[in-house]
Amino acid sequence: MPALPLDEAGKYVAAAYLVFLALILVYVAIMAMKLGRIERDISELAEVASRREEERV
Amino acid sequence: MTFGRGLRALSIASVVLICGAFALVFFWAPNDADQGFVQKIFYVHVPMGIVALCGFVAGGIYGIRHLRTGDRAHDLRSYVAIHISLVLAVGVLLTGSIWARAAWGQWWVWDEPTLVSFLIVFLLYACYQPLRFSIEDPERQARYASVFAIVAGAFVPLNFMAVRMADSLVHPRVLGTTGGAMPGDMRLTFLVALAGMACLFVTLWKYELASKSASIQLRSLKRRLAGEDDLAPLQRSTAPQQL
Numbered sequence: 001m002p003a004l005p006l007d008e009a010g011k012y013v014a015a016a017y018l019v020f021l022a023l024i025l026v027y028v029a030i031m032a033m034k035l036g037r038i039e040r041d042i043s044e045l046a047e048v049a050s051r052r053e054e055e056r057v
Numbered sequence: 058m059t060f061g062r063g064l065r066a067l068s069i070a071s072v073v074l075i076c077g078a079f080a081l082v083f084f085w086a087p088n089d090a091d092q093g094f095v096q097k098i099f100y101v102h103v104p105m106g107i108v109a110l111c112g113f114v115a116g117g118i119y120g121i122r123h124l125r126t127g128d129r130a131h132d133l134r135s136y137v138a139i140h141i142s143l144v145l146a147v148g149v150l151l152t153g154s155i156w157a158r159a160a161w162g163q164w165w166v167w168d169e170p171t172l173v174s175f176l177i178v179f180l181l182y183a184c185y186q187p188l189r190f191s192i193e194d195p196e197r198q199a200r201y202a203s204v205f206a207i208v209a210g211a212f213v214p215l216n217f218m219a220v221r222m223a224d225s226l227v228h229p230r231v232l233g234t235t236g237g238a239m240p241g242d243m244r245l246t247f248l249v250a251l252a253g254m255a256c257l258f259v260t261l262w263k264y265e266l267a268s269k270s271a272s273i274q275l276r277s278l279k280r281r282l283a284g285e286d287d288l289a290p291l292q293r294s295t296a297p298q299q300l
Contacts, residue, residue, distance in 0.1 A: 012156070016156065024257075045279060
């Protein structure tokens, strides 16, 4: 097959690089959600710890 | 155990290398004489493929270390390496299809050994997560997953060699000694892209390890504070739940 002209090839190149970018972004977004869950768990634990301290006092 | 050590330096190195590679791809590396501009896909597709395959092998190596030492941290390392490699493998298949469409006029060529063998490797590893999820006992889950990771990890280089020995119909072999040698500027761009992709893989691997380890430790702390009896038993999961 002959080489595609730049205007047509550009679409394919852009699509390939966007796929890579999208994968990384989705991955980071999922990790961010997990980080949010960890943060919630930590605040729950902090609450439990402070409740225990109050009970001791 | 801290998995996040050196994460900042790795993140910076990944960003610098990936941005540098993309700048080299679009502003420095010449267009391919045969394929023209569309060959630029090579600089994202091939490094992703190489790093994904190396990640699968790394998963197998950590599987061996888990079976030899019984250290659950190695199972976690193996799990995360395979997980990230699967994500990259999806990228390889998608970018490869886009390139195939642009260069050969077809999204997929079924009689091309390189494409089909990569798909087989991908499908093989796609069974890894269901395998883990199907086993409830965490100890057995880790052991069986390690065995799978070792066997599948050994299959990857064998498969790679078989493909290199097979006659290629349309897929080029540019990195061998007999294939079309890349000019220096293309080779340098490719090497920077490969280093960037490898760095990105290690960064994401450590990032996910740190996140998983934090979740596991938090869960264990929660159970200790609440008392085991007050909590429901651990839910079945594909990811390791204990360290």
